[in-house]
Amino acid sequence: MAGIADNDTNDWVTDLENAILEECTATDIYYICKGKPLPESLRSDVWQICLDVRDKGNQLDNFNEIFDLPNQNELREDCTKFVSKLGNDEEEQISVISDLESVITFYCKCRNVMYNKNNGWVELLIPILTLKIPPSTVYNLFEAILDTFIPQGCSAGGNAFHILRLLLLYHDPELCSFLDTKRITTDKYCLTWFQSLFASTCNMQVIINMWDYYFQQSDPFFIFFLSLIMVINAREQIISMSDQPVDKIIETLSNMPTALEADDVGDFCSLAQYYAVKTPISFRTDLLQNIYNGKAEEATTVSQALCLPVSVRELVQNTAQDTGNIDAVRFFLVDCRPVEQYNAGHLPTAFHLDCNLMLQEPSAFSTAVQGLLSAQKQALAHGSDAGGEHLCFLGSGRNEEDQYTHMVVASFLQKHTQYVSLLTGGYIALHNYFNNNPSQFLLDHDPKLCIVCAPIYNLNMSDKNSKYSHTSDIFGKISAVMKSKSAEVKEKLIDYIVNPNNSPVQERHVSSTDKIGKRYRNVTPVFSIDDDHDNVTSVENKEEESKELVQIQQWLKNSMVVEHFPCEEVKLNGFMYKSHLIVTASDLIVLREVPDQKGIAEVIVKRPLSAIVKITAKKRHPELITFKYGIPDGENLIISDMDRFLIPNADKATKVVSEQILKKLKNREF
Amino acid sequence: MSYAYLFKYIIIGDTGVGKSCLLLQFTDKRFQPVHDLTIGVEFGARMITIDSKQIKLQIWDTAGQEAFRSITRSYYRGAAGALLVYDITRRETFNHLTTWLDDARQHSNSNMVIMLIGNKSDLESRREVKKEEGEAFAREHGLVFMETSAKTAANVEEAFINTAKEIYEKIQEGVFDINNEANGIKIGPQHSPTNPSLPGATGSSGSQGGGCC
Numbered sequence: 001m002a003g004i005a006d007n008d009t010n011d012w013v014t015d016l017e018n019a020i021l022e023e024c025t026a027t028d029i030y031y032i033c034k035g036k037p038l039p040e041s042l043r044s045d046v047w048q049i050c051l052d053v054r055d056k057g058n059q060l061d062n063f064n065e066i067f068d069l070p071n072q073n074e075l076r077e078d079c080t081k082f083v084s085k086l087g088n089d090e091e092e093q094i095s096v097i098s099d100l101e102s103v104i105t106f107y108c109k110c111r112n113v114m115y116n117k118n119n120g121w122v123e124l125l126i127p128i129l130t131l132k133i134p135p136s137t138v139y140n141l142f143e144a145i146l147d148t149f150i151p152q153g154c155s156a157g158g159n160a161f162h163i164l165r166l167l168l169l170y171h172d173p174e175l176c177s178f179l180d181t182k183r184i185t186t187d188k189y190c191l192t193w194f195q196s197l198f199a200s201t202c203n204m205q206v207i208i209n210m211w212d213y214y215f216q217q218s219d220p221f222f223i224f225f226l227s228l229i230m231v232i233n234a235r236e237q238i239i240s241m242s243d244q245p246v247d248k249i250i251e252t253l254s255n256m257p258t259a260l261e262a263d264d265v266g267d268f269c270s271l272a273q274y275y276a277v278k279t280p281i282s283f284r285t286d287l288l289q290n291i292y293n294g295k296a297e298e299a300t301t302v303s304q305a306l307c308l309p310v311s312v313r314e315l316v317q318n319t320a321q322d323t324g325n326i327d328a329v330r331f332f333l334v335d336c337r338p339v340e341q342y343n344a345g346h347l348p349t350a351f352h353l354d355c356n357l358m359l360q361e362p363s364a365f366s367t368a369v370q371g372l373l374s375a376q377k378q379a380l381a382h383g384s385d386a387g388g389e390h391l392c393f394l395g396s397g398r399n400e401e402d403q404y405t406h407m408v409v410a411s412f413l414q415k416h417t418q419y420v421s422l423l424t425g426g427y428i429a430l431h432n433y434f435n436n437n438p439s440q441f442l443l444d445h446d447p448k449l450c451i452v453c454a455p456i457y458n459l460n461m462s463d464k465n466s467k468y469s470h471t472s473d474i475f476g477k478i479s480a481v482m483k484s485k486s487a488e489v490k491e492k493l494i495d496y497i498v499n500p501n502n503s504p505v506q507e508r509h510v511s512s513t514d515k516i517g518k519r520y521r522n523v524t525p526v527f528s529i530d531d532d533h534d535n536v537t538s539v540e541n542k543e544e545e546s547k548e549l550v551q552i553q554q555w556l557k558n559s560m561v562v563e564h565f566p567c568e569e570v571k572l573n574g575f576m577y578k579s580h581l582i583v584t585a586s587d588l589i590v591l592r593e594v595p596d597q598k599g600i601a602e603v604i605v606k607r608p609l610s611a612i613v614k615i616t617a618k619k620r621h622p623e624l625i626t627f628k629y630g631i632p633d634g635e636n637l638i639i640s641d642m643d644r645f646l647i648p649n650a651d652k653a654t655k656v657v658s659e660q661i662l663k664k665l666k667n668r669e670f
Numbered sequence: 671m672s673y674a675y676l677f678k679y680i681i682i683g684d685t686g687v688g689k690s691c692l693l694l695q696f697t698d699k700r701f702q703p704v705h706d707l708t709i710g711v712e713f714g715a716r717m718i719t720i721d722s723k724q725i726k727l728q729i730w731d732t733a734g735q736e737a738f739r740s741i742t743r744s745y746y747r748g749a750a751g752a753l754l755v756y757d758i759t760r761r762e763t764f765n766h767l768t769t770w771l772d773d774a775r776q777h778s779n780s781n782m783v784i785m786l787i788g789n790k791s792d793l794e795s796r797r798e799v800k801k802e803e804g805e806a807f808a809r810e811h812g813l814v815f816m817e818t819s820a821k822t823a824a825n826v827e828e829a830f831i832n833t834a835k836e837i838y839e840k841i842q843e844g845v846f847d848i849n850n851e852a853n854g855i856k857i858g859p860q861h862s863p864t865n866p867s868l869p870g871a872t873g874s875s876g877s878q879g880g881g882c883c
Contacts, residue, residue, distance in 0.1 A: 162737070180707040183685075304740040306710045358713065359728065403711075403744040407730075410710035 013039055016046070026050040030216040035269060037209045037262075044131045050215035051144035058136035059143075063106045075115050076101055082122045099135045100125055103142055120150075120195025127199055127207045149197060149220055160194060160224075161187040162303040163283065167228050170308045171275060174416040175235050182246050189253035190227050197223060198257050205262040213269045221284055225272035230256050277327050280318075280390065280421055282311035306406055307413060310392050310421040312433045316441075319349055319385060320575050330388030332376045336405040337396050337427060344449035345442040347430070349386035350394065351375060355404035358411065385571075390419040396451060397426030428452055439621070440576065440646075548603040552580060552591060555601075560584040563656045567647040569604070570624065579604070581645060583656050586664070588612065588627065590643065605643070609661050613637050615654055623650045627657075673717060673726040677837055678854035679830070680745050682770055683755035684763040685734030688789040691820035692755065693731045696830050701821050708733040710741050718831055720838050724858070727834060739773075746777035750846070750854030751833045755787045756804075758817065759796040764788075764803070771811060779853055781845055785814045785833045792819040 015032045020042065029046055038046050048054045069075060079100040083093050103125060108115050115121065121142075128141050151160035164186040169176040179186075192200045197214065199207050214222060231238075234256050241249050260268060310331075318331055335342055335350040342352045353372055357365040379387030391412065395405030405426070412420050423430070431438050431452040438453070439445040447453035556564050562583045569579040569590060580601065582589040587608055591601035607629055614628040614637065623646055630639040647653045681689045690708050695701055697714040712731040717724055730749070732742035746752075752774055756763040767786070774784065788804045801817055808815035814832060818825040840846050841855065848855050 177706045177709070180709075181705070303737055306738070306741055362715070399744050403741075406741050406744070407711050407713055410712065413709045414706065414712065 012036075013042075016042060020045050020049065024049060026052075026216060026218040030218075033212075033216055035213040035216055035266070037265070038212045043208075043212070044133045044137065047131070047141060047211070047215055048137065050218055051141060051148065053137075053140035053144050056140040058134075059110075060102065060106060060136045060139050063102065063109075065102075067101065067105055069105055069108055069115060071115055071117075072105070074117055075104060078117060078122050079104075082126060086126070096129055099129065099138060102135060103139045106139065107143065107146075118192075120192060120200060121146075123192075123196040123200040124150075127204065127211065130204065130208070145197070148218075149214070149223065151194060151220075151223070158187065159303065161185065161190065162305070164190060164224055164227055166283070166305060166308045167224055167279065168231060169413065170279065170419060170421070171228065172232050172235065173413055173418060173420070175232065175238065177414075177416065178239055178242075182249065184246060184250055184253075186227075186231075188250050189231075192254065193227050193230070193257065194223055198226070201255065201257040202260055203258075203262075206257075206260050206265055209262050209265040210269065213265065217269075217273075219276070222272065222276070225276045225279075226268070228275055229268065229272045274327065278329060280308060280310045280314055280329050280331075280392075282314040282424075283309055285311070306409055306422060308421045309424045311424050312429045315392055315423060315430075316433065319347075329390050331390050331392040331421075332379065332386065332388040333392050333394060334372065335394045336408050337394070337401060340449065341396055341401070341427070341451055343444060343446075344451070344454075345427075345431070345438065345445035347394075347441070348443045351386070353408065355395075355401075355408045358408055359404070390421065391417065392421045392423055394423045394430070395426040397428030398451070402426060549594065549600055550591065550603060552593070552599050552601045555582070555591065556580075562660060563653075565647050565649055565653045567645040567653075570644045570646055576646065579645070581647065581653065583653075583660055585660065586610075588657065607643070609657070609664055612657070612661060613639070615657065617650065617654070621646075623647055625650050625654060672724065673858040674723040675838070675841070675848075675858060676726045676728055676856040677750045677834055678748060678856075679727055679729040679751045679753065679833065680749040681729065681731045681753045681755060682742070682774060683734055683753075683787075684757070684760075684766050684770075687734065687755045687757040687760075687763050688820045689734060689753075689755050690731050692753070692787070692789060692818065692826060692829070693729055695820045695823050695826045697729070699823070701823070703821075707735075710738050711745060716830075718834060720831070720835055723838075725834055725838070726858070727830060729830075743773065743777050746774055746782075747779070748852050748854050749778060749782055750837050751783045751785065752778065753785050753787050753829060753833065754813070755789050756799070757790050758788045758799045758801075758804075759790050759793050761798040764799045764807075767807060781840060781853065783814070783833055783836045783840070785816065785829060785836075786811075787829055788815075788817040789820060791817040791824060792821050 012032055012034075016029070016039075019028055019032055026049065029050060033046075067076075076097075079097045083097050083100065086093070086096070088096065100122060104115055104121055107113075107121075124145060125138065125142055128138050128145075131138075151158070165176065165180075168179075168186070197207075198210060202210070210226075231253065234253060238249060238253065241252065315331055315333070318329065319333075333347060333350045335346050335352045336355040337346075337352075338356055339352070339354050342350075342354075346352070351372055353368055357368055376387065376389075376391075380389065381387075393405060393409050393412075395402040405422075409420060409422055425432075428451070431442075431450070434441045438450070439447075445453075555561070562585060564583070565581045567579055567581050568576040569592065570576050578593040580591040580593075582591060587606050589606045590604040592604045594600045594602060607627070611629040611631075612627055613630045613632065614626075616626045616628070618624040618626075624644065625647055626642055626644045628637075628639050628642045630637050630641070632638075681693060683689055685707070690705050690712065691701060693712070693714045694705075697716045708731060710733055714729045714731065716727050716729075718727060719725070730745050732738070732745060754767065754770055754774065756767055758764075771784070774782070786804060786808045788799060788801070804817065805815050807813075814836065816825050816829050816832070818829050820826060837846070837855070841848055846853050846855055848857055
């Protein structure tokens with residue numbers, strides 16, 4: 001259908017006509033029209049569908065036709081003034097004025113609100129009146145637009161304008177700083193745009209086309225991005241006005257939309273759409289209640305935010321999913337906590353930038369920042385899960401450390417770094433998000449040292465009479481395993497598999513005690529992913545295009561299978577998949593369970609045992625086993641790929657694999 | 671470079687009174703007439719000498735705007751000294767001093783030394799706040815007072831150094847608990863009795879002081 005509509009311009013109109021006759025929603029309409037300007041004859045119907053007012057009936061029936069608002073005269077004057085500009089004949093003017101005044105008066109009475117001069121209502125109504133529809137429909141549309149699309153904090157100093165500033169800071173920090181320095185707050189030039197959805201500044205054809213797009217899109221935050229484009233578009237002109245009086249700059253800015261022509265609307269809107277895609281979305285959910293639900297002016301958090309906030313949920317989901325859309329937001333997570341906190345648990349994708357460095361060794365800090373930027377570049381080039389253009393900073397979530405985090409973030413903003421955001425609630429919020437099992441998602445998570453777990457952990461430890469309580473159960477188990485098994489397992493592993501570097505396994509992190517300069521060599525696409533640190537050239541999540549589906553039980557009966565271990569495959573981004581690790585005489589095979597089909601699995605990968613060059617276990621999590629594949633290159637190993645699993649029976653699994661490898665080696669020798 | 675003490679300062683006051691310019695003049699000895707608005711907080715450091723002892727000043731320059739107040743507040747705690755700045759050419763910045771002072775007293779430790787600064791003394795022709803008014807306010811609230819010009823550098827050194835002297839005296843008198851870092855004072859590496867393994871720990875002039883800072 002879409003293809004035909006593109007070929008023949010009239011077909012989509014027919015589709016639209018048919019859709020209007022049936023039950024349909026704004027989404028259906030957007031699917032048919034793709035934001036195009038609507039045919040004049042269908043506009044009023046489409047707007048009513050998009051704004052969901054078709055069943056509202058005639059609310060004006062309840063109007064008692066008494067015009068006794070406290071400022072009724074003022075309202076009448078305004079109506080007359082605006083209508084006289086329209087240039088209709090006199091008789092028509094009088095009827096328009098009376099409709100305008102009725103609708104606004106009734107609205108004031110219904111909602112028990114005051115009419116204020118210049119609140120944008122008259123401007124908002126005029127485009128609706130051009131539809132030549134009955135006053136009751138005008139009223140319904142007006143009411144719906146005000147409720148859905150005009151932000152509540154839409155007065156000078158309101159929250160809506162703080163958000164707009166944060167968006168400008170996110171996309172164009174230099175321009176934002178220029179305007180901040182001139183003390184030009186966003187409300188000074190955007191207020192009328194927001195109040196009237198641009199109706200007060202654009203010509204009628206532009207407004208109508210824009211609203212066609214707007215209502216189809218039905219995104220209440222679209223006004224923010226339209227305004228953002230308007231300002232960013234004017235950037236060169238504004239910055240060149242540096243020596244001119246502030247009033248002049250404000251005037252130039254607020255008149256920007258007047259230059260817009262009807263033909264530009266499509267491009268203008270799709271550009272705004274593009275910026276919307278390139279912006280983290282969690283600020284919307286966090287603020288939607290606030291701006292559109294009448295509970296305005298309470299949230300000081302918005303007006304006090306240093307930069308755009310990002311929620312833990314968005315960060316975690318963003319890292320997990322690969323949308324394939326190259327324009328979409330991808331985060332590069334910068335963990336600013338002190339090194340000891342970082343070492344007690346962090347996301348696998350986090351880059352560590354110790355904020356104390358900024359205070360103690362400013363030159364080392366700037367080296368570290370350079371390292372960060374080049375690591376980011378490298379991660380982007382590798383298409384790694386840790387790579388992203390959007391810097392998301394993470395603090396601890398506690399005031400005493402976060403003052404340093406804020407300082408680091410501010411230093412990036414002052415350098416006009418684009419796409420800077422701060423994780424709301426910091427590490428504590430992140431930890432709480434994984435409340436069932438933080439150790440599963442956080443690397444190196446140590447309940448004894450983690451700022452969230454430690455108080456609980458120590459409490460439980462001191463309470464010797466009670467057995468492990470529920471919350472400490474998992475920690476208890478891990479630490480017990482750690483003590484008994486960890487050393488043993490590791491020794492074995494290291495003995496079994498020859499480590500050509502013969503280097504002891506050590507923790508790696510960036511800290512102020514490391515030597516500068518050496519620190520960022522061999523930066524892998526994902527940071528601190530492993531205990532050891534060898535020259536991993538390309539660790540990418542290569543997934544085969546076509547997957548082979550198999551019956552698990554049938555497969556296991558195959559005589560080739562030496563041993564099989566239920567396990568979970570752990571991806572670099574922390575995601576885990578229920579899998580089966582199958583050892584045959586020659587290969588290591590990974591089957592991944594298909595979530596909705598019991599007993600069915602995908603064959604993820606088949607690795608020849610001969611390709612395994614290294615098997616390692618995490619010091620703190622002996623169940624987390626990493627297989628590395630590659631070829632020896634002189635004294636070094638070139639690692640080409642790796643898999644990582646959480647295997648409950650890890651000890652046995654590594655033993656079986658190692659035995660098979662040894663067997664193979666022996667066979668070759670004979 | 672090694673130091674005997676580290677003092678943490680905070681600079682507060684309305685937006686546009688010249689806080690960042692004062693800091694720049696003190697740390698870099700230069701004046702920048704056009705300056706980007708401070709976002710959140712900026713940071714500067716300089717070494718000074720009092721009583722032939724090296725003292726490192728760690729100075730936090732905060733944004734004056736109301737918008738960043740909740741962020742800047744977190745910096746009061748753990749500051750040993752504060753420079754409270756107003757602009758002598760703008761009366762309203764003087765009128766807001768009480769609010770700033772209340773805020774500072776409420777969020778800082780009680781021993782914090784506060785220096786009142788009337789900045790932009792070079793703009794005599796546009797003066798709106800008399801020097802005597804500043805003096806009276808300082809007297810009333812127990813502050814040290816000084817008029818400065820970040821542009822001509824007049825009294826800038828003095829403002830920072832006199833504050834440090836006052837803190838230093840309080841340390842000598844035993845008013846400050848120097849072992850509690852929350853007071854904004856840190857003993858330098860070569861003075862720390864708990865850290866004898868550090869080079870230069872003998873308490874000599876620290877000519878071979880450890881570390882790279």
